[in-house]
Amino acid sequence: MNVGIIGLGKMGLPLSLQLIDRSINVVGMDQQEEAMNALREAGGQAATSIDELLNKLETPRTIILLVPAGDITESVFQELREKLSPNDLIIDAGNAHYRDTLRRHEQLKETGILFADSGTSGGVSGARNGLCAMVGADEQAAERVKEIFEAITIEDGFLLTGGVGSGHYLKMIHNGIEYGMMQSIGEGFELLEKGPFEYDYHSVADMWNHGSVIRGWLMELTAEAFKEEPKLDSIKGVMHSSGEGKWTVEAALDYQASAPVIAMSQLMRYRSLDENPFHGKVVAALRHQFGGHAVEKNE
Numbered sequence: 574m575n576v577g578i579i580g581l582g583k584m585g586l587p588l589s590l591q592l593i594d595r596s597i598n599v600v601g602m603d604q605q606e607e608a609m610n611a612l613r614e615a616g617g618q619a620a621t622s623i624d625e626l627l628n629k630l631e632t633p634r635t636i637i638l639l640v641p642a643g644d645i646t647e648s649v650f651q652e653l654r655e656k657l658s659p660n661d662l663i664i665d666a667g668n669a670h671y672r673d674t675l676r677r678h679e680q681l682k683e684t685g686i687l688f689a690d691s692g693t694s695g696g697v698s699g700a701r702n703g704l705c706a707m708v709g710a711d712e713q714a715a716e717r718v719k720e721i722f723e724a725i726t727i728e729d730g731f732l733l734t735g736g737v738g739s740g741h742y743l744k745m746i747h748n749g750i751e752y753g754m755m756q757s758i759g760e761g762f763e764l765l766e767k768g769p770f771e772y773d774y775h776s777v778a779d780m781w782n783h784g785s786v787i788r789g790w791l792m793e794l795t796a797e798a799f800k801e802e803p804k805l806d807s808i809k810g811v812m813h814s815s816g817e818g819k820w821t822v823e824a825a826l827d828y829q830a831s832a833p834v835i836a837m838s839q840l841m842r843y844r845s846l847d848e849n850p851f852h853g854k855v856v857a858a859l860r861h862q863f864g865g866h867a868v869e870k871n872e
Contacts, residue, residue, distance in 0.1 A: 575598035575631055576592060576597055576599055576636070576721065577600045578639060579637070579639065579649055581601050581602070581605065582605075584666075584693065584697065585603070586612065587701035588639065588700040588701075589601050592724070592725060593616050598618070600626050601619055602620045602621070602625075602626050609621075623653065632660075634662070636662070637691075637721075638665045638667055641667065641668075642668050642669045654680060657684075659686065664708075664721075665690050666690075668692075670745075670816075671738045671741040671745060674690045674709070678738065688711075688714065689718045691707070693705070693706050694706075696863035696865070697865045699727075702727075703725065703730065704726045705727065706725075707739075708734060709734050709736055709741065710736075710740075748818060752818040753835045755838070758791060758855060758859070759856045759859075762774060775800045778793075778796035779796040794863055795859060798862055805851075808858055809857070809869040810849040810851060811845050811853060811869045813860070819839055841853075
């Protein structure tokens, strides 16, 4: 089996390397020559255009998109729609809005091109070593999707969530939950920072991750961040957002669902752009730990 991957960034390159480890041939494409060279060195093939990528893939072809949501995804999708053949499969594994996914699926229905959407979690380390994937696919695409994702997910970390669009919707809600969880961790440590006692924050986070109710991967990453820098002095408390928290809040309004914690966590990210709160430092450090997201440094 071989797979084309468009987008060899923070997730695309490590995912490509994991696929190669699983004896799946990869043809990758990216604008960054450094990423293309890394793929070649690992045994994959690189393509400098969509035409070249398609020519190097066996039919029926499977292409995984790992490019940013918005104009780039739309442009790549439309070019693939024009050039692919019936029974070829597009898997959008980026953080696209589920409504865009539904629209794209409609555009493909008359072409015979198959489409699936994957919400992926686990960050950069998951992409390299075993993802958590929530995948929406219709009946025709389900078996092919299953073959790929069972190879690259951790045990019990793959779910066929239903029809096309359901994977991206589920990942959107997942990210909304993630926003709320990270915000609460950040606020907790701000209370410690401003309170009357002195704590070693690495020791606190490490202890909380052993047997406490709030243990988990985010708390592990919190401990790791404080181990690297006890007070996060070099990091500004600026919390950027990728858009999925905002989409989750919009969905809450659309469907009249009460989601005040998620909504407030999104608003706090906007607030952090104007201030430098300690909880912002914690969330910024967490985003860097699990996803390799950039942090703003103090001068």
